[in-house]
Amino acid sequence: MAAEVYYQAVGTLQSHSHLNNFNRHQKHQNNTVRLVARDFISGNGLSRRSTNRSGRRNCTVIRSLASQTSVVDPVLSPSRSNAGDSNKKSNEAALILIRHGESLWNEKNLFTGCVDVPLSKKGIDEAIEAGKRISSIPVDVIFTSALIRAQMTAMLAMTQHRRGKVPIVLHNESERARSWSQVFSEDTKKQSIPVIQAWQLNERMYGELQGLNKQETADRYGKEQVHEWRRSYDIPPPNGESLEMCAQRAVAYFRDQIEPQLLSGKNVMISAHGNSLRSIIMYLDKLTSQEVISLELSTGIPMLYIFKEGRFIRRGSPIGPSEAGVYAYTRRLALYKQKLDDMFQ
Numbered sequence: 517m518a519a520e521v522y523y524q525a526v527g528t529l530q531s532h533s534h535l536n537n538f539n540r541h542q543k544h545q546n547n548t549v550r551l552v553a554r555d556f557i558s559g560n561g562l563s564r565r566s567t568n569r570s571g572r573r574n575c576t577v578i579r580s581l582a583s584q585t586s587v588v589d590p591v592l593s594p595s596r597s598n599a600g601d602s603n604k605k606s607n608e609a610a611l612i613l614i615r616h617g618e619s620l621w622n623e624k625n626l627f628t629g630c631v632d633v634p635l636s637k638k639g640i641d642e643a644i645e646a647g648k649r650i651s652s653i654p655v656d657v658i659f660t661s662a663l664i665r666a667q668m669t670a671m672l673a674m675t676q677h678r679r680g681k682v683p684i685v686l687h688n689e690s691e692r693a694r695s696w697s698q699v700f701s702e703d704t705k706k707q708s709i710p711v712i713q714a715w716q717l718n719e720r721m722y723g724e725l726q727g728l729n730k731q732e733t734a735d736r737y738g739k740e741q742v743h744e745w746r747r748s749y750d751i752p753p754p755n756g757e758s759l760e761m762c763a764q765r766a767v768a769y770f771r772d773q774i775e776p777q778l779l780s781g782k783n784v785m786i787s788a789h790g791n792s793l794r795s796i797i798m799y800l801d802k803l804t805s806q807e808v809i810s811l812e813l814s815t816g817i818p819m820l821y822i823f824k825e826g827r828f829i830r831r832g833s834p835i836g837p838s839e840a841g842v843y844a845y846t847r848r849l850a851l852y853k854q855k856l857d858d859m860f861q
């Protein structure tokens with residue numbers, strides 16, 4: 517029954533179609549590209565502050581109880597709809613977003629962007645802890661970025677899942693990779709969760725800031741300038757991506773590849789990065805480009821949405837597998853958990 521920090525999304529998503537920027541980004545991606553994140557706000561992993569014209573920040577975070585059941589109506593039970601394991605059409609699915617655990621460069625306070633750095637010891641613990649928090653929520657398909665810190669986070673989190681399915685990375689990069697990684701047992705497939713890796717979910721490319729210390733960069737170029745590079749919506753860091761550019765590829769991927777999975781009733785987990793997830797949350801919660809500026813995500817904190825009839829409903833961050841409130845969100849989640857409880861009693 518823990519209280520969830522939950523913010524009110526206002527405004528509508530603006531349309532962003534800067535094709536030139538997108539093409540420029542793709543070029544970066546082909547040449548290299550990988551990325552990272554830093555610790556932000558603790559607790560439920562997400563906060564938002566609004567900034568008024570004079571630049572003063574107003575805290576607009578509101579609180580609501582996780583246990584306040586059902587904005588979402590009850591749906592078909594898992595046994596009837598086969599929820600959590602299903603290919604069947606459904607009008608509801610769970611979506612878990614998770615920013616990777618702390619990386620070795622988060623620990624050193626370095627700009628990381630698309631540099632491919634692994635998790636720190638603390639990040640490994642965070643990923644395991646995150647896994648415990650979502651261990652009774654159904655996951656049918658996992659999307660990660662192409663970067664190791666997001667992949668480690670997803671895999672470590674899934675070691676804690678009570679259902680015990682095995683996450684298996686799909687290799688579609690070549691015909692041979694696809695054919696050599698085939699599974700020839702239907703039963704084994706049913707006990708697996710496909711893991712799809714996509715560069716589009718990578719962290720924003722931080723350009724010439726990658727590898728620089730954040731504090732030293734602020735000392736050198738000024739706090740204001742560095743804040744503008746890090747948090748403005750449409751101003752890129754030198755030779756890097758702005759949040760807007762990152763949003764163009766991350767949101768396009770979400771709409772083209774992930775939404776159809778949710779529409780077909782699949783429960784999805786996305787393990788990605790501070791800025792690629794900020795872009796996706798901007799889309800889900802219809803934040804304006806002004807509102808997203810002050811959206812911050814913590815490392816290793818899972819956030820749950822319910823997708824229902826084409827709408828995304830934010831349900832906060834599950835505290836743990838035994839938290840009653842989370843499973844009261846929808847009847848389907850409650851039944852899924854009940855099934856696990858029965859299986860493992």
Ligand SMILES: O=C(O)[C@@H](CO)OP(=O)(O)O
Pocket residue numbers: 551552553554622626627628629630719722746790791
């Ligand atoms: O260094 C990075 O890649 C990101 C995330 O850690 O940093 P920032 O908080 O500046 O977006």
